[in-house]
């Protein structure tokens with residue numbers, strides 16, 4: 001195979017990425033996909049008037065290797081053979097490339113917009129999928145939804161209650177993050193990354209910090225690494241509790257919703273003990289942590305988490321033992337394992353469909369290099385599995401945190417930063433609470449970003465939600481949506 | 494049934510009863526305390542590091558409408574002239590009030606007009622619009638209705654339809670793609686109606702100020718009733734801000 005092979009957060013000279021002819025590129029990417037690679041990125045690295053260099057990033061979980069390879073397109077020669085008709089996981093990446101660079105995947109089954117709602121793709125304006133037939137009707141929801149939630153548009157093709165197809169149109173949250181990062185000062189970059197999606201502040205600020213540290217050859221203390229993972233697991237616990245509360249609410253199980261809600265408050269208040277912000281803002285910065293947690297803070301955190309650990313077991317038992325709750329969760333919104341695999345789903349949603357995917361164990365980083373978490377999977381692939389998965393992950397994360405708190409390493413939480421290498425790149429993968437976060441960063445000859453590419457796990461999983469709704473009652477949409485709990489802003493950037 | 498009662502007992506009494514006198518964690522960043530007299534001549538450390546241009550010198554001041562409470566300035570200041578206190582009463586009713594200096598210890602919004610208080614003083618229903626909000630502000634707004642903060646006890650609630658609302662709560666820097674929806678939603682709210690901006694992004698654009706993907710014309714053509722600063726604002730900042738503005742004694 002013709003590609004550059006690197007590890008997670010291993011810096012490399014950009015020139016080491018093989019730039020192939022379009023034909024060779026097509027063949028090599030196809031070979032990678034046949035060898036079970038998962039697509040992590042397909043994006044323009046450099047654009048001049050006469051050419052666009054495109055890079056594909058592919059992850060091999062069995063070997064922890066990340067492969068990169070590229071090719072060049074010109075306005076006259078802007079076509080390649082799509083991979084998506086054989087391997088649907090590349091479908092959305094190809095759409096994105098077409099939207100941003102007018103590079104057309106030939107034979108793509110369904111070219112559609114990613115963030116721009118009015119767009120001409122392959123010389124055709126996009127119009128949403130529409131079914132026709134007697135008694136077929138269409139339901140349009142959004143961008144503004146009923147609750148306090150981010151905007152997105154959902155278009156259902158229904159026959160009575162039954163959904164045949166759900167099309168999800170996003171882009172309402174597009175703030176131009178990737179472009180803003182290019183001209184931002186280091187302190188601005190940290191804030192922008194914390195704001196990619198405000199429910200995954202730790203995940204994205206960690207991916208960013210690790211990318212910068214890798215490119216500047218900066219090493220951080222073990223204490224820093226442990227506290228970063230601790231914060232990441234806290235974020236996972238808090239958001240999983242929030243999600244379970246939402247699911248309880250959507251099935252009308254009020255006491256469950258209130259109970260999870262109370263525990264979530266304890267979890268996010270614990271994060272605030274570490275850094276002042278309930279979402280972990282300001283905690284992780286390149287070179288370490290902005291705050292070194294005090295003994296009092298750690299003691300208070302332990303008290304909070306002991307309550308969470310005790311109470312969540314009781315609540316789980318009651319909720320997952322209740323027939324009326326299970327009646328709503330079981331066999332609802334199923335995404336079979338084969339489907340999940342073929343669309344490249346990630347995170348707890350993928351694990352609930354039986355896929356072994358977890359960046360922490362497959363592409364270990366930070367403290368997860370030394371401390372291993374078990375990779376749990378479930379097999380029922382439905383809302384129940386996604387909810388149960390989140391409750392199981394809460395247990396594991398709590399165990400991880402308590403283990404770490406037993407013997408916290410000492411040392412400084414701030415390291416001196418070195419200069420960022422010129423003409424280099426890095427792929428930084430993190431397991432956020434929704435799944436794999438990827439930051440691919442590339443510098444120019446002065447060590448300044450020339451491309452900063454972000455992929456939130458939602459990028460893969462929104463398609464999973466569409467599939468979950470097939471042949472489902474439209475009234476179960478809120479429940480299915482909550483069970484995926486995806487990010488609009490993380491997708492839209 | 495028994496199990497549900499047990500769960501209810503386990504809940505205990507999680508509510509923040511006195512919303513005006515809660516103690517937030519030591520590192521929480523609310524109202525800044527500034528000591529301009531400590532600034533050495535020519536020092537610009539804080540201004541240089543501030544990610545959003547929220548600081549002004551001569552005298553030292555912070556625009557809480559731009560500040561993301563990061564707090565790079567506090568950490569970079571060699572003279573310890575800047576310190577963020579735990580005071581969470583920082584909502585206000587005019588944009589200028591957000592520019593703070595010296596040792597003023599909190600901000601209180603001016604009381605709403607008699608008409609607004611007569612209409613909404615006892616019951617205020619709000620429609621939230623997220624226009625590029627990162628879900629930080631949205632989560633904190635949701636939290637105002639949970640068992641800890643229970644805003645419903647004051648008659649303040651979020652509703653699904655703008656037709657049922659007395660006003661809108663906007664989060665996010667106002668993306669271009671949400672400009673039209675924001676306008677339509679606000680138009681659908683019956684008059685009299687209020688606009689509340691929540692979070693740095695909504696108030697000034699924050700870290701996204703100047704992005705070509707932002708369109709803030711909506712704000713230019715309407716008057717704002719309440720500003721709730723923070724990134725994201727703490728639920729208690731939101732709650733106490735509205736209560737003070739409606740002159741509700743609790």
Ligand code: SF4
Nearest residue numbers: 543560561563564566
């Ligand atoms: S805390 Fe506010 S004023 Fe200080 S540097 Fe950060 S954004 Fe600027």
Ligand code: SF4
Nearest residue numbers: 627629692693694724
């Ligand atoms: S103010 Fe902060 S938390 Fe609120 S939307 Fe903006 S970035 Fe997110």
